[in-house]
Amino acid sequence: MVGQGRYLYAISRDLDPAALADVPGLGGGRLDVLEHRGLSAVVSDVDLEEYGEEGLRRNLERLEWLEEVARRHDEVVHAVAEHGPVAPLRLATICLDDIGVRRRIDEWHAALEQVLDRVEGRREWSVKAFAPRAAAAQPAESAAPAEGGAAYLRRKKAETLTRAQGEEQAMQVAEEVHARLSAVSEASRRLPPQDPRLTGHVGTMTLNGAYLVDASRGEEFAEAVRAAQADHPDAGIDAAGPWPPYSFAMLEQR
Amino acid sequence: MTSSVEQHPLGRPDTQQAGGQIALVDLLDRLLGTGVVLAGDVVISLAGVDLVQVRLHALISTVREEMTQR
Numbered sequence: 001m002v003g004q005g006r007y008l009y010a011i012s013r014d015l016d017p018a019a020l021a022d023v024p025g026l027g028g029g030r031l032d033v034l035e036h037r038g039l040s041a042v043v044s045d046v047d048l049e050e051y052g053e054e055g056l057r058r059n060l061e062r063l064e065w066l067e068e069v070a071r072r073h074d075e076v077v078h079a080v081a082e083h084g085p086v087a088p089l090r091l092a093t094i095c096l097d098d099i100g101v102r103r104r105i106d107e108w109h110a111a112l113e114q115v116l117d118r119v120e121g122r123r124e125w126s127v128k129a130f131a132p133r134a135a136a137a138q139p140a141e142s143a144a145p146a147e148g149g150a151a152y153l154r155r156k157k158a159e160t161l162t163r164a165q166g167e168e169q170a171m172q173v174a175e176e177v178h179a180r181l182s183a184v185s186e187a188s189r190r191l192p193p194q195d196p197r198l199t200g201h202v203g204t205m206t207l208n209g210a211y212l213v214d215a216s217r218g219e220e221f222a223e224a225v226r227a228a229q230a231d232h233p234d235a236g237i238d239a240a241g242p243w244p245p246y247s248f249a250m251l252e253q254r
Numbered sequence: 255m256t257s258s259v260e261q262h263p264l265g266r267p268d269t270q271q272a273g274g275q276i277a278l279v280d281l282l283d284r285l286l287g288t289g290v291v292l293a294g295d296v297v298i299s300l301a302g303v304d305l306v307q308v309r310l311h312a313l314i315s316t317v318r319e320e321m322t323q324r
Contacts, residue, residue, distance in 0.1 A: 070278065070282060073285060088285070191284075240276070246284035247284055
């Protein structure tokens, strides 16, 4: 039988349900706050036709569906973050009913407490850096029509070397920027570089960093970003945030 | 989402706008946990690029376990 499931958005503490009264859940559903063992779970009803195993398999491959769910999930997490520490759940964490939600909380209780302690009063910033795009490669034929074979090979070798050095240098810049920002953060992570076809960026992404920054150190962090930008004007250093601490609150679900 | 013109909005970060809308690609990076390599059943693609393989049984294990318990 397929019926309704409970979609789990986030875990918090001492969350007043009234705080979420104006925030719609997925499909316009009402958000409920389930209190269990000192934790507040934010949930809403979803149709298992859409969110059950078969539904997810089908729907996760539809970008419009995925974006809608991700955006709604994010809005709920943002709203919760306004009122207290938040441990966002991975997209599409679904239980059959409230009993199931409570069972999950029992199972993850210690980890949830740790996550909430770690992220309380802190937000996530994203900082990216890029390798400056190498000068457009000249087609060998048109560049040097009269060039001999040996000269051609020498030039190609030199070009390869220069490119390798450029990449090496860009990677070092990324390491250095990451180290500087990590020094003014409570925690940091390097996410895999993103594909330029998705982001429209030019050049190679050398740093896709996530930084957990304490509210009291926001200005210090911003200053570190500005200093890195000034030191590496070619690296395209780009900061965005503050966001809920997604990269530092994901629970491992096995 | 196949034309190159449409790809840009995915990646526009809210650089100037503190706390503004997060770029979809950044959001999915985080919500789907691409920080770890997932051996997956479903490959999520944006603009023809494989973004992440989602371990579907991990996502829906909750429901499945409960279903079998009843």
